[in-house]
Amino acid sequence: MKLRDNARFDTICIHAGQVPDPSTGAIITPIYQTSTYVQEALGQHKGYEYARTQNPTRAALEGNIAAIENGRAAFAFASGMAAEGAVMTLLQSGDHVVVTDNTYGGTYRLFERVLRKYQLDFSYVDTSDISQIDAAIRPETKMLFLETPTNPVLRLTDLEAACGAAHARGVFVVVDNTFASPYVQRPIDFGADIVVHSTTKFLNGHSDSVGGVVVAVREDHVEWLRFIQNAEGAILGPMDAWLVLRGTKTLPIRMERHNANAQVLAEFLASHPKVTRVYYPGLPSHPQHALAKRQMRGFGGLVSFELGSLEKARTLLNSVRLMALAESLGGVETLISHPASMTHASVPPDRRQQIGITEDMVRISVGIEDVDDLREDLAQALDAV
Numbered sequence: 001m002k003l004r005d006n007a008r009f010d011t012i013c014i015h016a017g018q019v020p021d022p023s024t025g026a027i028i029t030p031i032y033q034t035s036t037y038v039q040e041a042l043g044q045h046k047g048y049e050y051a052r053t054q055n056p057t058r059a060a061l062e063g064n065i066a067a068i069e070n071g072r073a074a075f076a077f078a079s080g081m082a083a084e085g086a087v088m089t090l091l092q093s094g095d096h097v098v099v100t101d102n103t104y105g106g107t108y109r110l111f112e113r114v115l116r117k118y119q120l121d122f123s124y125v126d127t128s129d130i131s132q133i134d135a136a137i138r139p140e141t142k143m144l145f146l147e148t149p150t151n152p153v154l155r156l157t158d159l160e161a162a163c164g165a166a167h168a169r170g171v172f173v174v175v176d177n178t179f180a181s182p183y184v185q186r187p188i189d190f191g192a193d194i195v196v197h198s199t200t201k202f203l204n205g206h207s208d209s210v211g212g213v214v215v216a217v218r219e220d221h222v223e224w225l226r227f228i229q230n231a232e233g234a235i236l237g238p239m240d241a242w243l244v245l246r247g248t249k250t251l252p253i254r255m256e257r258h259n260a261n262a263q264v265l266a267e268f269l270a271s272h273p274k275v276t277r278v279y280y281p282g283l284p285s286h287p288q289h290a291l292a293k294r295q296m297r298g299f300g301g302l303v304s305f306e307l308g309s310l311e312k313a314r315t316l317l318n319s320v321r322l323m324a325l326a327e328s329l330g331g332v333e334t335l336i337s338h339p340a341s342m343t344h345a346s347v348p349p350d351r352r353q354q355i356g357i358t359e360d361m362v363r364i365s366v367g368i369e370d371v372d373d374l375r376e377d378l379a380q381a382l383d384a385v
């Protein structure tokens with residue numbers, strides 16, 4: 001099981017970072033549920049001293065995701081937010097960050113409620129417009145933090161153009177790739193310096209683990225992230241690392257089905273008389289459909305739509321039977337949610353309005369069930385509206 005340098009994406013997902021367990025030959029990397037490692041003699045060990053610093057299960061996952069995202073190294077954390085927190089320690093007080101304006105609500109909360117206390121400054125701009133990125137960069141700007149597609153309005157940023165604009169001004173680029181997954185897009189291939197994920201979502205894919213990962217390319221970033229992962233210690237535990245490692249093996253076939261099912265539901269919703277607007281990059285009516293075709297492989301598993309009033313959205317959410325009313329996304333089962341009161345409740349109402357998160361908006365994380373069952377469930381729920 002030696003992975004060749006030219007191995008293709010689906011093969012990388014299954015094999016990268018893993019070798020048969022050296023002590024037994026077990027094909028699946030074991031869950032090394034240990035806090036420490038016995039040393040043969042003073043100063044003599046097998047590369048593992050203490051489990052906050054090194055764990056073989058976590059190392060296998062990190063090697064796997066680094067290869068999947070085409071980065072130099074990856075570091076796994078206890079949650080997506082812990083991963084983002086670690087990335088932000090690359091900055092110092094006085095530094096400024098340009099951020100996609102409708103970034104995930106938890107990211108906004110971290111930046112505004114926590115990191116401002118440490119004299120970091122943030123400007124939120126519509127990064128789908130490269131001139132707004134350019135205009136927001138100033139001498140203290142160190143980082144451009146992008147999310148594409150955004151949650152829940154699925155607006156895209158042209159990664160190649162944004163990375164070009166940032167690098168021309170000496171600014172490094174971080175992309176939260178949670179929503180797309182590396183099957184759909186690999187930001188490092190477009191010039192990004194760092195990719196972060198909530199592995200809780202598509203990478204794990206089975207709604208049974210919370211975690212995060214940072215993938216880096218630059219040697220100085222890799223060195224710092226290795227240091228901070230140990231120094232702050234917000235590591236991913238071995239059981240969760242094992243679950244995510246199991247998840248990434250099926251990422252390509254899951255994403256193919258997520259993409260296909262979401263496309264069918266988006267088209268169904270777009271043709272339904274009770275639906276006033278659909279947001280999905282795979283629809284020709286999406287303003288950035290051409291960019292989506294260029295930058296993404298398929299259009300992802302998230303579909304948002306509007307029904308005209310909060311009351312109608314509430315009726316629909318209370319009428320679905322197969323789809324589960326729940327936060328989160330990226331699992332094999334379909335979840336439906338109300339962004340304004342659920343995932344984006346921590347975003348102030350006026351900001352929500354500014355970035356287009358309306359009260360009548362519903363978001364679906366389309367799972368990999370039989371799409372006919374999903375469509376029928378939506379149809380009967382829409383009948384109740």
Ligand SMILES: Cc1ncc(COP(=O)(O)O)c(C=O)c1O
Pocket residue numbers: 079080081082104106147151176178179197198199200210211212328
């Ligand atoms: C785009 C995005 N980034 C980051 C996070 C945070 O990840 P976690 O919940 O694993 O901390 C989420 C969670 O929903 C997310 O959707």
